[in-house]
Amino acid sequence: MLSDDAVRLIRETLAAAPRGERSRVVEDLARRFGCSPATVYRQARLNGPRRRREPQRPEYREWTRVAVAIAHRSPKPVPLDLAIEAAIGSGALPPEAAMMPVGTAHRIAREELGFRRRKMHRRMGAEWPMQAVQVDASTSERLYPVERRGDDWLLRVYDRPWKASGYKNKPLGPERQRVLNYALWDMCTGLVVSRYVVALGETAVDAMDVLCWAFAGGRPPMEGVPENLWSDLGPLAKSSASVDLLGRIGIAVVTGKPYQSSRMGGVERSHRTRWSRFERALHLREEKHILLSELNDRLGEYERRENDSRPSRTLVANRVASRSDAFRALLRGRPEPIRALPENPMETMAHEVRRNVDVAGIVKWLGEQWEVEAGAAAEFAGQRVIARRPSTDDDPDSIVLEADDGTRAAAHRWQPPRYGEVRGQKPTPLEALVAADEGKGGADVFRPRTAHSSNVVAMKAPVAPAEPLENPMAVDAYADLDSAMRALTALCPPLSPGQRAKVAAYLEREGLSRRAVQELAGRLTRAVGGTG
8 A cells, every 4th residue: 555645646646747658657657656557556546437428420439330330241241441432332332431530440450340450560671672572372261163165264163262172382183273363572662463373283484474474563663673572492493394484484483491481471461362352242143153353453453453452561751652653653763674584484484304215216205206307316325415395385395405515406206107117118010000990999799789789599408406515504494395494304203104294394484494394393393103
């Protein structure tokens, strides 16, 4: 319990405290008197009941309720600013609602509906745009492919997060494509550029295609070649074709250790924002299907708005600017001008392996045999070469071979000669005659003709009747009556001629069944035994 003098000193000190310094002064007093800050506040009587003032704009609360209801039409709530925009567009809110500050709407939502926002953590940065760019691929949360339509794909917006079997971005089984998004994140400004693709899984070819599209100005203001490209240990960093192409362009690939998620946190955070703001907003559309090309057009509009409204990670002249404005402004302040992307870089992307050329000029690759062109077969025979094929062609007609001295030659699929054909030898006169006769009209020697009449009467040749053939696959029948009678007489006493005729007629009516023979033999045996 504090003394009266201590309480009086606390009140006088807090009354004289400068504006904004009260918390620090309270902590100093608490340490001086050996009590908690709550005790200092209580003794100073600074925590009395607060008066709740009347809201200046009571309609804000009703507008926020409507926006929150629309936001929850998605399985996960749509961001509140998008919900307000959708409510104004559908007529659920008046146009004046656009003037309501989004921060005020979030505060009302937190007080009445319990919304909470997480703190954002800044992880890393760069000195100027395109100094370092992060790239990453992620499976879509709400979209999955339905069918291919020419060069396009029809997609569906799913009500629940679509979880394909298999691990993350790894390839699925045959004909089980998934919707992937390749995103690029500038580490200086936070500018985001991305594009959707449909594929079995993450591939180096798709990643390079998106990179070349973005660096060539596919989505302004990003354009030019970055100095460093940050990537995880995925196909882009492991494929020899993509690493070779990036090296020839002049881009250094920076990879980290496995399971270091924080180093790629910027681009991964862009995926989560895209899921919550862009993909969930697709539920507000009446149609649940959308083409891949239309989806990428809407993605471009979404990213234009995001980059034009979100603040840059780096200040411009000590002032806050949007990502797009900061990217353009800081790009002019680079120590060296940004380099442009070479034309058609994907055409130069190729897979390569080390192979041996046998003495016949044959190279084995991809389960096939490739024959070196005739002009270079003697030079390449017996050498170890680098074989290359284009990455963008699944079924190439030819490959390129490169020797140690840099000499290159083409190799085509080897076709074995036809039977009887000897290459490199002049055809004989008979082969030339046969080759010249190919393609000419033929003659049907044995076509059906009308039979000639004759006065000679044809006599039928004597043919003995065939013995009945027992079917070994038959389960319950004898081949003929004689076989059935022989089986019956072997099981019962001798029969008189009259009995044999009756028995034969009975067995024929029963279809010469083995079961009927056994039952009749049993009855005859019992009848003879009873008489005797």
